[in-house]
Amino acid sequence: MKNSQRIEGMDFNLTEKQKNIQSIARKFSYEEIAPVALERDKISDWEKRMPWDLTEKASKLGLRQLPYPEKYGGLNGDVVSCCLAGEELAVGDLGFAVNLDQTWKLAHILEKVDPHVRDPWLKKLCEEPRFLAAIPMTEPDCGSDHQGYYDDVSIALNTFAHKKNGKWIINGQKRYISNGPVASLYVVAARTDKNKNLREGLSGFLVPRETKGISIGEVNEKIGQRLSMNSEIFFNNVEIPEDHIILGEGSMFEIRGNLLSMGKPEAAATALGVGRAAFEHALSHAQERVQGGKVIGKHQAIEMMLADMAMNLDIARNYILKTAWAVDNQKPYDYTQGWKCKIFASEAAFECARLGVEIFGGAGIMQSSPMEKYLRDASTFLHSDGTNQLLRLRIGKTYFENLVSRF
Ligand SMILES: Cc1cc2nc3c(=O)[nH]c(=O)nc-3n(C[C@H](O)[C@H](O)[C@H](O)COP(=O)(O)OP(=O)(O)OC[C@H]3O[C@@H](n4cnc5c(N)ncnc54)[C@H](O)[C@@H]3O)c2cc1C
Numbered sequence: 001m002k003n004s005q006r007i008e009g010m011d012f013n014l015t016e017k018q019k020n021i022q023s024i025a026r027k028f029s030y031e032e033i034a035p036v037a038l039e040r041d042k043i044s045d046w047e048k049r050m051p052w053d054l055t056e057k058a059s060k061l062g063l064r065q066l067p068y069p070e071k072y073g074g075l076n077g078d079v080v081s082c083c084l085a086g087e088e089l090a091v092g093d094l095g096f097a098v099n100l101d102q103t104w105k106l107a108h109i110l111e112k113v114d115p116h117v118r119d120p121w122l123k124k125l126c127e128e129p130r131f132l133a134a135i136p137m138t139e140p141d142c143g144s145d146h147q148g149y150y151d152d153v154s155i156a157l158n159t160f161a162h163k164k165n166g167k168w169i170i171n172g173q174k175r176y177i178s179n180g181p182v183a184s185l186y187v188v189a190a191r192t193d194k195n196k197n198l199r200e201g202l203s204g205f206l207v208p209r210e211t212k213g214i215s216i217g218e219v220n221e222k223i224g225q226r227l228s229m230n231s232e233i234f235f236n237n238v239e240i241p242e243d244h245i246i247l248g249e250g251s252m253f254e255i256r257g258n259l260l261s262m263g264k265p266e267a268a269a270t271a272l273g274v275g276r277a278a279f280e281h282a283l284s285h286a287q288e289r290v291q292g293g294k295v296i297g298k299h300q301a302i303e304m305m306l307a308d309m310a311m312n313l314d315i316a317r318n319y320i321l322k323t324a325w326a327v328d329n330q331k332p333y334d335y336t337q338g339w340k341c342k343i344f345a346s347e348a349a350f351e352c353a354r355l356g357v358e359i360f361g362g363a364g365i366m367q368s369s370p371m372e373k374y375l376r377d378a379s380t381f382l383h384s385d386g387t388n389q390l391l392r393l394r395i396g397k398t399y400f401e402n403l404v405s406r407f
Contacts, residue, residue, distance in 0.1 A: 021081045024061055025088035032057060033092025038370055041226045046219045050182060051096050051227050052130060059129035064100055067107040073126035079324040083269035090273025094377040095227030097270040099132055102179045105263040106133040109187055109246060109255060117243050134183035136174035136233055147390045148257055149397060151197045161190040161205060168205060168245060170238040180231035181216045184209050192249045202252035206244040213238035224376035264338025265323040268345035271381040272316050275349030278356035278374040279309045285360055305355045312348035320345060336398050339391040346381035353378040
């Protein structure tokens with residue numbers, strides 16, 4: 001991993017394919033997602049709120065299955081393409097973008113799975129227009145503790161898997177899981193050795209949703225990402241085939257630390273999208289609202305807020321795309337870049353939403369305005385995909401242990 005931050009001739013031009021994917025996602029977002037997002041957000045019944053209609057439309061456009069192979073019906077999009085599309089979709093609605101991003105993350109994992117297990121799943125995923133994925137790791141007594149900063153045998157990750165008659169049997173409980181109640185396939189983290197710490201004793205399993213013994217508990221009512229359904233999941237003697245363990249016993253840290261870290265710029269791009277939505281709305285409001293004898297955008301206080309928003313969004317986008325490019329082109333990829341992207345983009349988006357609320361004045365607080373929704377949505381990303389505190393700690397530790405180059 002040392003010296004992996006070097007840049008080996010980065011090309012800032014997007015390919016025709018990347019531009020095309022960006023423009024499909026942008027059109028879909030502005031024409032189909034944004035016009036319904038605010039009303040959909042307010043629906044209290046989660047089953048009615050779930051945007052299956054948009055999911056099916058995204059499938060027709062190839063966006064749901066964006067990173068998957070063309071031979072199964074995907075677009076074979078690289079990480080740069082997923083970031084471009086993720087930003088556009090999140091301008092329309094962050095929760096909807098998260099639903100697809102959780103499904104894209106699986107691509108980084110499936111790449112490493114044995115073809116005889118992987119290929120039937122790839123086919124199903126691409127063909128079924130409502131196929132979404134989820135990654136259940138968090139449990140009631142284990143949130144930050146599964147992030148890899150702290151590790152000890154006593155950590156209360158209490159989902160266990162043991163082998164019986166050639167099958168894995170999984171028992172346990174997960175919570176706060178994005179796509180929990182709606183996914184067709186889970187990547188479940190379960191301990192395979194109670195006497196080992198997580199680094200050595202935590203394993204990852206591909207678990208089909210329809211398997212007997214799986215049930216959905218509480219579907220959480222969140223302040224943001226309300227078009228993304230998030231729930232508890234219970235596993236009660238869930239039997240899965242022996243070959244559905246990913247990369248063998250004790251590999252969940254490799255899956256989380258390396259494979260899922262490749263998806264971090266994609267998650268960061270969705271956070272960026274909600275910041276951009278706040279900026280775009282704040283800008284048009286500043287161009288129309290008249291106070292003090294002129295449009296408020298001509299008051300320097302407002303101009304400065306708009307400048308700060310634009311500057312932070314530009315920095316976030318550049319860093320996300322640089323990181324995405326590194327994932328696509330540079331081996332080994334310095335995974336701290338993905339963590340940094342997520343921290344920076346989520347904090348920039350939250351600040352944009354906060355400034356957007358100020359630029360809207362009283363209207364920013366009202367539920368009839370999109371701005372209060374952006375603030376709620378942006379707040380979720382400070383926390384999901386690993387809290388920014390824990391990501392900072394992991395970055396610091398990686399440097400401290402001299403695992404990456406400082407320059
Ligand atoms: C919208 C959303 C979507 C999510 N989706 C998923 C999902 O799909 N799959 C999944 O598995 N999980 C998911 N999560 C769960 C998420 O990963 C956890 O909420 C997160 O890891 C924090 O765990 P916790 O909530 O238990 O908080 P805690 O771990 O209790 O943390 C509370 C506070 O203490 C801080 N803290 C904890 N430990 C330390 C430490 N060692 N040093 C310093 N500070 C510390 C944290 O940063 C935080 O500020 C999601 C959460 C949200 C909000």
